[in-house]
Amino acid sequence: MSERTYTLVASCPDQVGVVARVSQFLAELGGWILETNFHAEPADAANPSGRFFMRLQLRADSITLPLVTLREQFAHAVAEPLQMQWRITDSAVKKRVVILVSKQEHCLYDLLARWQAGELDVEIPCVISNHQTLRGIVEWHGIPYFHVPVTPENKPEAFAEIRRIFDEAKGDVMVLARYMQILPPELCDAYAGQIINIHHSFLPSFVGARPYHQAWQRGVKLIGATCHYVTPELDQGPIIEQDVIRVDHTDTPDEMIRYGKDIEKAVLARGLRYHIEDRVLIHGARTIVFR
Amino acid sequence: MSERTYTLVASCPDQVGVVARVSQFLAELGGWILETNFHAEPADAANPSGRFFMRLQLRADSITLPLVTLREQFAHAVAEPLQMQWRITDSAVKKRVVILVSKQEHCLYDLLARWQAGELDVEIPCVISNHQTLRGIVEWHGIPYFHVPVTPENKPEAFAEIRRIFDEAKGDVMVLARYMQILPPELCDAYAGQIINIHHSFLPSFVGARPYHQAWQRGVKLIGATCHYVTPELDQGPIIEQDVIRVDHTDTPDEMIRYGKDIEKAVLARGLRYHIEDRVLIHGARTIVFR
Amino acid sequence: MSERTYTLVASCPDQVGVVARVSQFLAELGGWILETNFHAEPADAANPSGRFFMRLQLRADSITLPLVTLREQFAHAVAEPLQMQWRITDSAVKKRVVILVSKQEHCLYDLLARWQAGELDVEIPCVISNHQTLRGIVEWHGIPYFHVPVTPENKPEAFAEIRRIFDEAKGDVMVLARYMQILPPELCDAYAGQIINIHHSFLPSFVGARPYHQAWQRGVKLIGATCHYVTPELDQGPIIEQDVIRVDHTDTPDEMIRYGKDIEKAVLARGLRYHIEDRVLIHGARTIVFR
Amino acid sequence: MSERTYTLVASCPDQVGVVARVSQFLAELGGWILETNFHAEPADAANPSGRFFMRLQLRADSITLPLVTLREQFAHAVAEPLQMQWRITDSAVKKRVVILVSKQEHCLYDLLARWQAGELDVEIPCVISNHQTLRGIVEWHGIPYFHVPVTPENKPEAFAEIRRIFDEAKGDVMVLARYMQILPPELCDAYAGQIINIHHSFLPSFVGARPYHQAWQRGVKLIGATCHYVTPELDQGPIIEQDVIRVDHTDTPDEMIRYGKDIEKAVLARGLRYHIEDRVLIHGARTIVFR
DSSP states (O other), rough: OOOOOOEEEEEEEEEETHHHHHHHHHHHTTTOOEEEEEEEEBTTBBBBOOOEEEEEEEEEGGGSHHHHHHHHHHIIIIIITTOOOOOOOOOTSSSSSSEOOOOOOOHHHHHHHHHHHHOOOOBOOOOESSTTTTTTHHTTOOOOEOOOOTTTHHHHHHHHHHHHHHHTTTTTTTEEOOOOOOOHHHHHHTTTTEEEESSOOOOOOOOOHHHHHHHHHHHEEEEEEEEOOOOOOOTOOOOOOOOEEETTTTTOHHHHHHHHHHHHHHEEEHHHHHHHOOOOOEETTEEEEOO | OOSOEEEEEEEEEEOOHHHHHHHHHHHTTTEEEEEEEEEEEBBBBBBTTTTEEEEEEEEEEGSSSOHHHHHHHHIIIIIIITTEEEEETTTTTTOEEEEEEOSSOOOHHHHHHHHHHHHHBBOOOOOEEETTTTHHHHHHHTTEEEOOOOOOOTTTHHHHHHHHHHTTTOSSSEEESSSOOOHHHHHHHHHTTTTTEEEOOTSSSSSSOHHHHHHHTOOOOOEEEEEHHHHHHHHOOOOOEEEEEEOOOOOOOHHHHHHHHHHHHHHHHHHHHHHHTEEEEETTTTEEOOO | SOEEEEEEEEEEEEEEEEEEHHHHHHHHHOOOOEEEEEEEEOOTTTTTTOEEEEEEEEEGGGGGGHHHHHHHHHHIITTTTTTTTEEEEETOOOOOHHHHOOOOHOOOOOOOOHHTSSOOOOOOOOEEEESSSTTHHHTTTTTTTTOOOOTTTHHHHHHHHHHHHHHHHTTTTEEESSSSOOOOOOHHHHTTTTEEEESSOOOOSOOOOOHHHHHHTTOSSEEEEEEEESSSSSSSEEEEEEEEEEEEEOOHHHHHHHHHHHHHHHHHHHHHHHHHTOOEETTTTTEOOOO | OOOEEEEEEEEEOOOOTTTHHHHHHHHTTTTOOOEEEEEEEETTTTTOOOOEEEEEEEEEEOOSHHHHHHHHIIIIITTTTTTTTEEEEEETTTOBBBEEEEEEOHHHHHHHHHHHHTOOOBOOOOEESSTTHHHHHHTTTTOEEEEOOOOOOTTHHHHHHHHHHHHHHTOOOEEEEOOOOOOOOOHHHTTTEEEEEEESSTSSSSSSSHHHHHHHTTTOOOOEEEEOOOOOSSSSSSEEEEEEEEOOOTTTHHHHHHHHHHHHHHHHHHHHHHHHTTTTTTTTTTTEEEE
């Protein structure tokens, strides 16, 4: 886990020779590849020749160039000729994850335990909440806790404040760990691809409020949870990860809520990890997840 | 599997003493109970005191009364005072299952294999199809095959013919094993609780046509299948059983169709078995399934 | 969750009329049954007529007798004639759970989050550990923490001390939440059916140390976790709950350890809940779990 | 499904530049890559620098060279310098699958349905059985059926006969679809990596006979099935695929056998597909499965 790595994530119009060009470039620098993923999406209106996606993870110590030079050379030799969207990240630079919570503790405890164990290898510059409920456990972990109440009247100010805190914390990703508030569209747009939510249903079923009650009414035999990027359309963003758990007629909505917590926290943790490790590429309404 | 059993399935307004009354009645006759399930649903408009559901399976040879007398005595001593809806079935009287298919073989082969092995302990008086495709394999198993073409023009006649065949075959249950035709509402109503469909999505997501293409568009990470009773509202009937299978960005709609077949046939087989063994009780839009 | 209930758990030699006798007794007292489970195990050497198991959950307020009188009458009228092993528990008397941990936090955090949320409705009189690592988080929750170092030399004294602490805490159940120490046989025997362990493999595969490394060597495609009662034979006790998660050739033993944590904590939490709610009955090497 | 493809499967000592060399070679020929998988295994005694595995699938029509020339050039330019073990297969040349069965039909029906639907894109030159039971359904599908009785006395002759039939059928892979006979070690060795078995347990648990009875005795809460290559050591060969299904205390061994059939056929079908599509590479006791 502790070996330093560089991760190249890129996409470009599909054509013959992309893999060759990238791998040739890296081989000439002596780059030792630890993990490789390639995927081609079929042609559509925006991508008449299809679109090619890739993720390569390298041992940082196999490349003698400084990272800034590596990036310059890659841009010049590979990315520009192939019209790539790309980035190269460095595992030594930890992502900064700002967590938003309300009153429910299950996702927060789960993330804190993973962070404490070093399993979730990120910085948590702060936690933001519309309640005081979880201040104690957060501060015990040495993490600053910001209380930003949200009311029907103060929404614009409250979310401006959240945005300010996030920016000041130099956040890379905002995690809605059962935050229970709907973010304003302009916030969703400003941080597109950076805000991750856990929704307590198997989307696209049971959008919106009280999904477990909806599930009980409909009599489904499995309930689910969905980790997705937040977009201005409620619960419609690109899905990163999902899972389900079996229920039956003996389970009340309250028991579904209890079971559901277990998949919510597991699905959020998996989805967040994929994002943190640069394994998720957004392509329209869908995601490529290189596990 | 071969021991002869009686199965009592019943529901009634909830009150203290229902279990005692039923079990007392059976104990006095020497009834040896093999399996017992009870369940109470909460009160609603139609059931102000809640509703109680039960299933009891008895060794037939532990009751010396003839079945007809058992039914009479049960009606008089238990069912009437408790305002029960009930039935007592006899495992020696096999259910008669009429299968409707189109061109796809996976569900049909699966049911035939289970029937051949004695695992699905039913009579199959006939198979009905709007195509000739699967005649050979059905007739090889010694089962009559009726070809009833369905066109936009002949729908009423075609479904009248299907109904005639089903009645003449003394069918107990009609199984739509990927039949691909929408049944007319009056047929659904006439055989309410007797028609079982397998839908190739995790309902309520992706109702209607081409659900795997819908699933691909939405970018879900699991696809599913749903076995449900058919009602006049398309894909809205009470759900008996569901399951899902994991997919990812590499899976095209065609591959989802292939994966989906595996859960379709498994979910249909489980749902049909629950129905055949009198394990499913319908309660409004939901089912109680005593597994 | 908050409604007060009595739970009757019992087993006896199988015969006609057990359900009738128990339900008759309860009905005469006006007992409102919320949940009922019955199960018969086949005959074996120790149980020549088979053995019957049951669990009934009642609304406490439907019985006007004091609990002590209810127990006396049940013993006299039902349990003695039927040669029952039985108990009636009261949801108002919370079980006392003593947790043993080592250095790993994932199961502990998970149990604390559930306890904090009121989802795990127990008392935690103390946590015992052979390390100081987790003292902070435990004490922050207001729970006493006992550090009992275990070395090859001091084993008898250490476990005598643990036993003393458990007794003084009036513990009902001892949970080994990845405790990593093997308990001495006499301790296992003295608290038979009261000590619950989570083993990090799908037993009976990969008994003993480093099960994920064993799993990697063998090339299995799923790894698992097992919650079981502790008996003097290592990892051989009756299994309460198990689950698995998919792995593939890209997963190193370290990654399996990480994935495994997620099922360890989920399986332990489910197994402990079943035990706490009096849903588990031990029958030789097997368990009946009335979910 | 119908597009013609070439599939390159290879492994070699790990070093910098393998991906570059292979992809460069293919790019120069205009090779359009449809699917790419790479994986490195850590160093061990036999592979001091680790071992690198790959699978690339190409559109056949993107390469203008004849396949024989492609193979020659690849051998010379890539495989020899990198000390590769490799093969290039052509989707237009269907694999020839010989199925061995005993009396149970579930796996056979399942494979026949997939073959009939074109989903399992292979030739089935014949089925071999030690019983006559399944002759009818096999011959109805137009597939020759060989009855080779196996008794304690005639084992050497019987398996010599099976080997003769397999060779004469030009079989590529032998599938033991619940064949229930132990193959002699010399047969296993002669066709190493070509014989696929489905074992009705979650290996390494419950090796050998009556695994569901073993599972019942041990009281496990999930039962499984394992698809693996056959080696001379019983049930010890490299595992291709596994899955499990939940059981509980109400399930008898007979019911476990019934549930188990559903995962046996699903796991065998998946494992066989991976093999047929050249997705499985054996590495000692383990497999790399490029799904």
